[in-house]
Amino acid sequence: MDVLRRSARKSRMERIKNENMKEIMGVKGKPDIIDIIEQKRLQWYGHVKRMPEERILKLIMDWIPQGRRKRGRPRKTWMEGVQAAMTARNLESDQWRNRGEWRLVSRRRQQLFKKLDR
Numbered sequence: 016m017d018v019l020r021r022s023a024r025k026s027r028m029e030r031i032k033n034e035n036m037k038e039i040m041g042v043k044g045k046p047d048i049i050d051i052i053e054q055k056r057l058q059w060y061g062h063v064k065r066m067p068e069e070r071i072l073k074l075i076m077d078w079i080p081q082g083r084r085k086r087g088r089p090r091k092t093w094m095e096g097v098q099a100a101m102t103a104r105n106l107e108s109d110q111w112r113n114r115g116e117w118r119l120v121s122r123r124r125q126q127l128f129k130k131l132d133r
Contacts, residue, residue, distance in 0.1 A: 053100040057121035060097045061111040 019040045025031055037043040046054075066073045076094075101108070104120060111117050 053096075053103070054121055056093075056097055057100055057104075057106075058118075061114070061117045061121065064111045065114065 019036045019042070020027065020031075023036065023039050025036065025039075031039075034043070063072050063076055100106075106120055110120060
């Protein structure tokens, strides 16, 4: 939202709600960058999962490194992001097998935005 506020030259001191800022900037009803990233992540996940087992990309995606991690809270992995996006869209773990269905369900949130805009 900070980018939209700066573009509209509005301060947080003016206490304009995020929904109103989206209307002012003309982006209300359009998907956020987070939704676009999740969609692309799910598309890539389905693409790699459909690859043959001997492909290097598939081997790397399933690889778990050995050894100790650094101190502190571990960073979220790419796969954790995929799992979160799948749960947000109510996807099952084996839906990637059908390419046409996977395309529809991975873009589900984008279709919901279009319905809300109407």
